Amino acid sequence: MNxxxxxAVSGDSEWLFDTYQRTMRGFVTSACGWxxxxxxxxxxxxLRQGSCQVVTCEGNRCGFVHWEVEPDLVWLRMLCIVPSMQHKSIGSEALARLMSLSSSLRKPLYLNVFVCNRVAYxxxxxxxxxxIDNDGKVSTLTLAPWLLPAQME
Incomplete structure (x- = not known):
């Protein structure tokens, strides 16, 4: 898949929120209510913090990845793939780019994932x-990619 x-630009704002809502509403509702x-x-x-990139396939928006580089870490804020485009390695490629950034900066990559989102977890x-943390609703995970064997990077 190419x-x-x-x-992301201001014209993407409505689409970004719609994609977030379509992918995350059930998990947010389960964890804390929508x-x-x-x-x-x-x-x-x-979205005003960090960087947000829209992922496109053949000119069509199919997801987005939003992150922030902090002094001592890289924080994955959101990774949302349009439901009909999930399970096609789009999220894997987006995450691989962020893992590469984290590795090149030699900063660990952190993220939160809803505990009820077992597939993502x-x-x-x-x-x-x-x-590294779990409050029963949200789990905080970390990765230091430069510590992984080369075949996993």
Missing amino acids: LDFRQ DEDLQQAGFAKS EWYRRLGFVE
């Missing part, structure tokens, strides 16, 4: 992420 990555106004405000605030664990 994927392209481009910086309040539309709070979710929109929090999403907009989050297990996927991150298979990739070498280690759980």
Whole structure:
């Protein structure tokens, strides 16, 4: 699959929130309840921090990855793939790019995943992420890619 990555622009805002809502609403609702106004405000605030890239395939938006480089780590804020495009290695390629950034900066990569999102949780664990915190609703995972065997990078 031929994927392209481009910086998100203001014209993507509605699509980004819609994609977030379609992929995450069930997990957010299960963990803490969905309040539309709070979710929109929090999403907009989050996007103002860090970098967000839209993933396209054959010119069609199929997902996005949002991260922030902090002084001592790289934080994966969101990785959302349009439901009909999931399980096609799009998320894997997006995450591989972020793992490469983390490795080149020699900073560990951190993320939060809802405990109820077992598919994502297990996927991150298979990739070498280690759980460092779990409050019963959200698990914090980390990865130091330069410590992994070369075949896993």
